[in-house]
Amino acid sequence: xxxxxxxxxxxxxxxxxxxxxxxxxxxxxxxxxxxxxxxxxxxxxxxxxxxxxxxxxxxxxxxxxxxxxxxxxxxxxxxxxxxxxxxxxxxxxxxxxxxxxxxxxxxxxxxxxxxxxxxxxxxxxxxxxxxxxxxxxxxxxxxxxxxxxxxxxxxxxxxxxxxxxxxxxxxxxxxxxxxxxxxxxxxxxxxxxxxxxxxxxxxxxxxxxxxxxxxxxxxxxxxxxxxxxxxxxxxxxxxxxxxxxxxxxxxxxxxxxxxxxxxxxxxxxxxxxxxxxxxxxxxxxxxxxxxxxxxxxxxxxxxxxxxxxxxxxxxxxxxxxxxxxxxxxxxxxxxxxxxxxxxxxxxxxxxxxxxxxxxxxxxxxxxxxxxxxxxxxxxxxxxxxxxxxxxxxxxxxxxxxxxxxxxxxxxxxxxxxxxxxxxxxxxxxxxxxxxxxxxxxxxxxxxxxxxxxxxxxxxxxxxxxxxxxxxxxxxxxxxxxxxxxxxxxxxxxxxxxxxxxxxxxxxxxxxxxxxxxxxxxxxxxxxxxxxxxxxxxxxxxxxxxx
Amino acid sequence: xxxxxxxxxxxxxxxxxxxxxxxxxxxxxxxxxxxxxxxxxxxxxxxxxxxxxxxxxxxxxxxxxxxxxxxxxxxxxxxxxxxxxxxxxxxxxxxxxxxxxxxxxxxxxxxxxxxxxxxxxxxxxxxxxxxxxx
Numbered sequence: 001x002x003x004x005x006x007x008x009x010x011x012x013x014x015x016x017x018x019x020x021x022x023x024x025x026x027x028x029x030x031x032x033x034x035x036x037x038x039x040x041x042x043x044x045x046x047x048x049x050x051x052x053x054x055x056x057x058x059x060x061x062x063x064x065x066x067x068x069x070x071x072x073x074x075x076x077x078x079x080x081x082x083x084x085x086x087x088x089x090x091x092x093x094x095x096x097x098x099x100x101x102x103x104x105x106x107x108x109x110x111x112x113x114x115x116x117x118x119x120x121x122x123x124x125x126x127x128x129x130x131x132x133x134x135x136x137x138x139x140x141x142x143x144x145x146x147x148x149x150x151x152x153x154x155x156x157x158x159x160x161x162x163x164x165x166x167x168x169x170x171x172x173x174x175x176x177x178x179x180x181x182x183x184x185x186x187x188x189x190x191x192x193x194x195x196x197x198x199x200x201x202x203x204x205x206x207x208x209x210x211x212x213x214x215x216x217x218x219x220x221x222x223x224x225x226x227x228x229x230x231x232x233x234x235x236x237x238x239x240x241x242x243x244x245x246x247x248x249x250x251x252x253x254x255x256x257x258x259x260x261x262x263x264x265x266x267x268x269x270x271x272x273x274x275x276x277x278x279x280x281x282x283x284x285x286x287x288x289x290x291x292x293x294x295x296x297x298x299x300x301x302x303x304x305x306x307x308x309x310x311x312x313x314x315x316x317x318x319x320x321x322x323x324x325x326x327x328x329x330x331x332x333x334x335x336x337x338x339x340x341x342x343x344x345x346x347x348x349x350x351x352x353x354x355x356x357x358x359x360x361x362x363x364x365x366x367x368x369x370x371x372x373x374x375x376x377x378x379x380x381x382x383x384x385x386x387x388x389x390x391x392x393x394x395x396x397x398x399x400x401x402x403x404x405x406x407x408x409x410x411x412x413x414x415x416x417x418x419x420x421x422x423x424x425x426x427x428x429x430x431x432x433x434x435x436x437x438x439x440x441x442x443x444x445x446x447x448x449x450x451x452x453x454x455x456x457x458x459x460x461x462x463x464x465x466x467x468x469x470x471x472x473x474x475x476x477x478x479x480x481x482x483x484x485x486x487x488x489x490x491x492x493x494x495x496x497x498x499x500x501x502x503x504x505x506x507x508x509x510x511x512x513x514x515x516x517x518x519x520x521x522x523x524x525x526x527x528x529x530x531x532x533x534x535x536x537x538x539x540x541x542x543x544x545x546x
Numbered sequence: 547x548x549x550x551x552x553x554x555x556x557x558x559x560x561x562x563x564x565x566x567x568x569x570x571x572x573x574x575x576x577x578x579x580x581x582x583x584x585x586x587x588x589x590x591x592x593x594x595x596x597x598x599x600x601x602x603x604x605x606x607x608x609x610x611x612x613x614x615x616x617x618x619x620x621x622x623x624x625x626x627x628x629x630x631x632x633x634x635x636x637x638x639x640x641x642x643x644x645x646x647x648x649x650x651x652x653x654x655x656x657x658x659x660x661x662x663x664x665x666x667x668x669x670x671x672x673x674x675x676x677x678x679x680x
Contacts, residue, residue, distance in 0.1 A: 107561035107612050111588075119590075122617025123561050196563030196587055236566050323566075327661045360661045362613070362643050436569055443570050447664045456662040468643045471613065544586045546569040546576075 026284040027451065028239035029441070030404065036396035044399055049294070053348075053389035054313075056301075058293040059402065060390035061348035062313040067386035071099075072344075073351040074376045075152060075317065079104030079129035080363045081475050083139035086129040090144060092366065096373055101151040102353060103140070104128035105162070110197045112158045112530030115479030125475035127363065128154075132479060133486055133525045137165035138172065146170045150181035152227070152317065152351075157199040159186035160212050160513060161529050164520040167220075183224040183273055183317070186212055189250040190229045192426045192542070194236040194435060199530060202423050204537035208512065210257045215513035217268040224273040226254060227317060233431075234277035235323045237439020240288045241405055243277060245412030246422075246431050248295055252413070253422040255304055269300065270310035278344035278352075279321040280336065286392060287401035289347030292316070295406055295413075317351035318344035327360035329455035330466055338375050345379055346391055352376060362468035432545045483525065490523040498522050499532045506536040552676045553603040557585040557594045559622065562612035567639060567661075571607055574665035575672065591618055595625035598634060604676040610640040620653040627654075635675050639663070 024032045033040075044050075051057050054064035063069060076098050079086045090101055105128040108120035114132040115124045124130045131137055141151075146169065155162045163184050170180050188205040191198040198205065209226065216225035230247035238246070251272060258268050276292065279285055296314040300306040320340035325333040334357050341354050354372040356364035364372065385391060392398040419425045426432070445451040452458045498519040505515050519529050556572045558565060565587060572584045583601050585594060598606050606626075608619060619638055626634055638650060639659040647658050656675060659668060 107614075111561050113561075119561060122614035123612055126613030196565060237570075361641065436573075439566050440570055440573055443574075443665060447666055453662070457664070465644055468645070470643075470645070473617070542586065544565070544569070544584055546572045546584055 026240065027279060027281040027442075028241065028284060028438075030240070030284060030408075032401075036400050038396060040396055040400040044403065046394075049403075050393060050399070056312065057297040058313050059290045060393050062293065062315060062350075064389070066348060066389035067345075067380075068389075071380050071386065072349050073100040073150070074098050074373065074380075075100035075102045075351045075353055076369065076373055077102040077104050077154065077319065077353045078369065079106075080127075080469065081125040081129065081471055082478060083129055083131065083136045084142075085125070087140055087142050087144070089366075089369070090140075093369065093373065094144075094149065096370060097377055098373060099149075100351060101144070101149055103151060103153045103155075105153075105155055106130045109158070109162075109526060110155065112161075112199050112527060112534070114483060114525050114527030115476055116483050117527055120476065122473070124473075124479060126471050130475055130479050131162065131165070132483055132527060133523055134165050134168050134520050135482070135486055135523065137162075137169050141169050141173075145175070146173055147175040147179055150183070152183040152185070154185045156185055156188055156191050156195070156197050157205065158526055158530050159184050160208050160516050161520065161526050163212060163225075164513065164517040167517065168521055177220050179222060180220050181222045183227050184212065185227045185229065185275070187226055187229045187250065187275075189253060189422055189426065190232055190247070192540075193233055193246060193250075193431045194238075195232040196542070198540045199534065200537040201540040202426060204506075204533075205540075206253075206257055206423070208533075209254065210261050211511045211513050213254070213258055213268050213271070214261055214263060214511055216271055217263060221271070224271050224315075226271075227273050227275045228254065229275040231275050231277045231319050233435065234279060234321065236435045237323075237442060238435045239438050240279065240281070240284050241408035242412065242431075242434055242438060244288050244292055244295070244405065245409040245416075247274065247276070248292065248299065248409060249413050249416045249422050251296065252299060252303070256421070259304075265300075265304050265306045266308040266311050269304075269306060270308060274314055274316035276316055276318050276344075276349075277321050278318045278340040278349075280324050280340065282339060282343045283398060283401055284405070285340070285343040286347040287398060287405045289316070289318075289344070289349065290390075290398070290402045291406035291409060293348070294402070295409055315350045317353070318347075318349040319353040320344070320355045322355055322359050325355060325357075325359040326453060326456050328463060329461065330357045330361065332455050333357040333359060334371060334375070337372060338379070341375055341379055342383070342385065345385055348390060358466060358468050361466060363471070365467065365469050429543070429545045432542075436545050486523055486525070494522045495519070495524045495528070498524055499528060502529065503532050503536055506533055552580045552605065552672060553601060554580050554582045554605045554607060554672065554676075555585065555594070555598050555601055555603040556582060556607045556609065557589050557597070558587045558609055559589055559591060559594060559618040560610060560612055560614045561588060562610055562614070563587055564611040565609070567611075568607070568609035571609070571639070571665065571668060574669060578669045578673075580672065591622040591625050594622055595629055595631070598626070599629055599631060603634060605635045605637065605672055608636065608638045608640075610638065610642070613641065615640065615642055615650065616646055619650055619655055623654040635672075637668075637671070
């Protein structure tokens with residue numbers, strides 16, 4: 001064994017790096033050793049811990065041939081302005097080779113308000129598409145046959161309502177619900193933890209989620225009725241292990257609620273999907289995805305006794321880390337996104353969104369969105385990494401790191417179990433506090449230049465202005481006009497009746513999806529339906545943890 | 547006589563729920579010895595102006611990542627003026643396109659802090675620019 005001295009990292013020439021030798025840790029502060037050898041895997045067993053792709057414990061991926069038989073879905077998150085604006089962008093992206101749709105809604109829609117609500121002022125169409133009624137949804141999918149493409153919808157508190165609109169559009173197009181593919185984010189737990197787009201308190205919100213899962217299990221067997229997400233938890237500043245642990249523990253919570261509803265585990269778990277971040281630290285991310293599959297396999301088998309492989313093989317979408325992209329020297333972001341996307345692919349993702357270079361400034365221009373799409377296509381067709389499954393399998397480093405990330409996640413899952421589950425943990429602000437602490441620690445490390453961000457705290461330069469997408473205030477005015485027209489043309493009597501029926505049902509225990517669907521078809525607006533539920537469920541306010 | 551501590555209100559106007567930055571700034575200013583009140587999410591400009599008056603703050607820090615800054619920030623500035631609080635220093639951080647900055651400064655925002663700003667720079671700015679009430 002060589003007795004080489006540890007090499008101290010040399011300071012780069014710019015002169016504005018501290019020059020102190022740093023500990024070698026991941027971006028999540030996880031220590032990384034100088035070298036990994038066979039000795040690091042002394043208690044590792046390839047048969048038990050690695051397996052083959054498409055077989056337990058799914059460490060290597062969920063399909064035997066992985067990308068050789070089918071590439072990940074290129075699914076770019078998009079949405080801004082009016083339904084017509086977004087429809088145009090959707091059709092453009094599909095024409096450029098995107099293989100799945102992903103809808104970004106504006107904040108009023110996300111929070112259950114119509115575009116003409118007083119709280120919607122200044123916000124309509126600014127960070128996603130404005131959808132206030134079934135009419136808007138119809139416009140959104142104009143000339144897009146829903147049996148030809150799958151759609152992911154990033155919507156949480158009003159997910160049931162927006163999904164009902166999607167199902168109504170499918171019905172109008174003559175598409176059989178049994179063939180409808182797509183994903184509904186619908187993960188309310190991570191809203192309390194990180195994204196904060198909650199409307200109602202936790203228990204009625206979990207009821208709504210369980211209603212959609214149950215409805216989907218019966219009527220839309222190809223539709224993922226939930227996308228259990230770590231992306232937002234990571235964006236809020238968590239470590240990779242926290243992202244993994246909190247997401248999986250959220251998953252456990254949804255399974256428990258589904259079982260309490262009376263569903264058999266293998267009847268609904270196959271349509272629970274997941275959504276992870278693809279952050280900067282290349283190997284930590286790959287280890288995270290591999291650990292995720294192994295933990296879910298073990299959990300579904302040992303904790304829940306699932307029999308179907310479709311319940312035990314975790315499917316996930318990944319998105320490159322928005323929070324890692326900089327306002328300074330924005331073209332650097334193209335490189336960051338490419339590396340992050342590569343990690344997601346080498347980690348075996350089923351679906352991928354790559355961010356645009358102007359992420360820190362505004363919603364993407366067509367140019368930036370196209371370049372982000374091309375990034376995936378270059379990965380898919382030019383890099384060669386798709387030719388074999390789990391290229392890093394067997395690496396001393398990656399297997400060790402996978403073990404360590406898995407171990408760290410189990411510890412957190414245990415802590416949350418001890419608190420009584422995720423809902424109690426959220427109520428005591430446990431995950432929120434962990435995330436606030438991790439995000440502060442990271443910021444301090446960046447401020448002290450212990451973590452370098454190129455172009456921001458090192459290698460800075462003169463900034464050139466960047467042309468960005470401008471969204472005007474006219475969308476709100478147009479939407480307000482449309483809503484006035486809608487309310488004049490529909491049967492307000494029927495709307496009132498449907499909303500009243502919904503309120504009564506919400507007070508009881510029946511599945512609300514059929515009633516929401518009826519309200520949507522009567523052209524009750526999103527805001528009206530959400531308000532009706534607010535009347536029964538109340539609203540949630542957090543006690544913020546800084 | 548000990549110097550009066552600078553009082554800062556950190557606010558999240560509008561529907562935007564992204565609070566990572568606001569919480570970090572609140573903590574950094576607190577660690578720097580200031581009195582910091584964090585409003586929590588989904589505050590209207592009216593709520594922020596009332597809180598600022600009630601808490602008698604020297605500085606307001608707004609965090610907006612939703613794109614609604616061109617509506618919400620000027621609304622707050624108008625309310626502050628109405629309440630005779632035009633001397634309060636108002637700062638803005640978040641997702642703010644460069645093209646929007648001149649108009650925001652024109653409306654009275656003292657400074658806009660883009661993603662990538664260090665907490666030390668913000669602490670220093672607040673120390674140097676906090677309006678002091680006599």
